Amino acid sequence: MIKAVYVLLLVGGLLANGFVFGEGVGKGVMKIHNKAITIDTHCDTPMALLDEEFDIGTRNSAPKSRVDFPRMQEGGLDAIFFAAFTGQKERTPENTENAYRLAHQMIDETYKVCNENNKMAEVATKSEDVIRLEKKGKRAIYIGMENGFPIGTDINRVQEFYDRGVRYITLCHSSNNDICDSSTDKKGPEHNGLSDFGKEVVPKMNELGMLIDVSHISDKSFFDVIELSKTPVFASHSSIRSIAHHNRNFTDDMLKALAKNGGVIQICLLDDYIKDPDTTTVYFQKQKELRLKYNKFETMTEAQKKELRAEWRDLSLKYPQKLPTVADCVDHIDYVKNLVGIDYVGIGSDFDGGGGLDGVADVSEFPNITDEMLKRGYSEEEIDKVWGGNFLRVFKAVEAFSQK
Numbered sequence: 437m438i439k440a441v442y443v444l445l446l447v448g449g450l451l452a453n454g455f456v457f458g459e460g461v462g463k464g465v466m467k468i469h470n471k472a473i474t475i476d477t478h479c480d481t482p483m484a485l486l487d488e489e490f491d492i493g494t495r496n497s498a499p500k501s502r503v504d505f506p507r508m509q510e511g512g513l514d515a516i517f518f519a520a521f522t523g524q525k526e527r528t529p530e531n532t533e534n535a536y537r538l539a540h541q542m543i544d545e546t547y548k549v550c551n552e553n554n555k556m557a558e559v560a561t562k563s564e565d566v567i568r569l570e571k572k573g574k575r576a577i578y579i580g581m582e583n584g585f586p587i588g589t590d591i592n593r594v595q596e597f598y599d600r601g602v603r604y605i606t607l608c609h610s611s612n613n614d615i616c617d618s619s620t621d622k623k624g625p626e627h628n629g630l631s632d633f634g635k636e637v638v639p640k641m642n643e644l645g646m647l648i649d650v651s652h653i654s655d656k657s658f659f660d661v662i663e664l665s666k667t668p669v670f671a672s673h674s675s676i677r678s679i680a681h682h683n684r685n686f687t688d689d690m691l692k693a694l695a696k697n698g699g700v701i702q703i704c705l706l707d708d709y710i711k712d713p714d715t716t717t718v719y720f721q722k723q724k725e726l727r728l729k730y731n732k733f734e735t736m737t738e739a740q741k742k743e744l745r746a747e748w749r750d751l752s753l754k755y756p757q758k759l760p761t762v763a764d765c766v767d768h769i770d771y772v773k774n775l776v777g778i779d780y781v782g783i784g785s786d787f788d789g790g791g792g793l794d795g796v797a798d799v800s801e802f803p804n805i806t807d808e809m810l811k812r813g814y815s816e817e818e819i820d821k822v823w824g825g826n827f828l829r830v831f832k833a834v835e836a837f838s839q840k
């Protein structure tokens with residue numbers, strides 16, 4: 437629902453302008469930041485690419501848009517995963533085909549904008565591409581797929597999307613699908629974790645060299661994947677449940693299992709996943725009422741969507757939201773470091789899908805995270821690991837397994 441509402445607001449251009457840009461960091465910080473290979477493993481920018489008015493080759497601004505090639509360069513971001521996201525709908529053949537077409541369309545657009553801006557960016561498919569492109573001063577654009585809905589129950593489609601350059605699949609989104617149970621399905625578990633079909637998908641992804649993304653999936657689904665996967669797994673955009681008590685975040689037991697598996701969790705920069713919402717504010721209460729009133733987003737008529745947009749706009753203007761800060765975000769990195777070690781944590785912004793904090797409103801402000809880690813005494817080596825080293829270790833292991 438968060439994403440559904442966010443997308444609606446994005447399309448309507450209605451988000452309140454409550455985000456503060458960072459003051460900029462010192463040269464010393466930038467030097468360390470630029471030396472690191474920096475990778476953001478999740479953004480939903482392909483949705484914005486479907487809007488003809490959006491030009492990713494020019495500088496845009498937050499909150500309307502949080503990722504483009506000039507701002508990636510400004511923020512010293514070497515690589516990013518563009519997720520072809522499809523919202524989960526009722527699993528009818530027609531809805532599955534629509535999701536399948538939409539995923540292909542977003543992948544087509546990703547290739548198209550990279551070709552049009554080939555001095556700045558290139559589509560990347562191998563772990564080593566980021567290093568090769570960084571030397572040329574270009575951004576590496578990897579492709580992921582958020583939600584296995586477009587796969588339906590056709591195992592051949594896993595290979596088909598791999599062949600199109602997709603290197604990870606987030607097994608499900610906010611509702612259960614044919615692959616597994618979600619952490620946030622209102623109806624509760626349906627398969628008790630991975631479905632029988634999901635138990636075919638995981639080995640297929642191993643065989644092809646695709647990263648298995650365990651963000652969004654239920655705790656039981658996560659443990660099923662850990663048991664079944666022959667390679668380390670990763671969470672492209674998830675945070676820590678002991679800090680922000682959202683079901684979508686990782687428990688300590690999950691973090692321990694992930695570390696044992698050699699995987700990595702990429703901290704998600706979305707407000708409710710970083711900090712528990714302040715439930716005492718009028719904004720929170722009103723927002724809750726709106727969510728209840730419009731809880732069937734997927735089946736809403738255009739007139740109802742228009743009504744929701746108007747009500748949400750009034751709410752955001754009346755009660756500007758206070759977002760979590762860079763320090764709140766680094767608390768999650770600290771938590772993983774202290775519980776299981778620095779080798780198992782990275783960053784997956786969820787920009788253009790709801791992500792964005794006070795001080796990290798877009799990709800150009802990523803150096804603020806490096807600044808905060810330095811202030812907390814992180815070494816350069818640790819910073820390198822968080823920004824890309826840990827994720828590349830997992831990516832390489834996944835590739836190596838497929839080449840056996």
Ligand SMILES: [Zn+2]
Nearest residue numbers: 582652673789
């Ligand atoms: Zn997501």
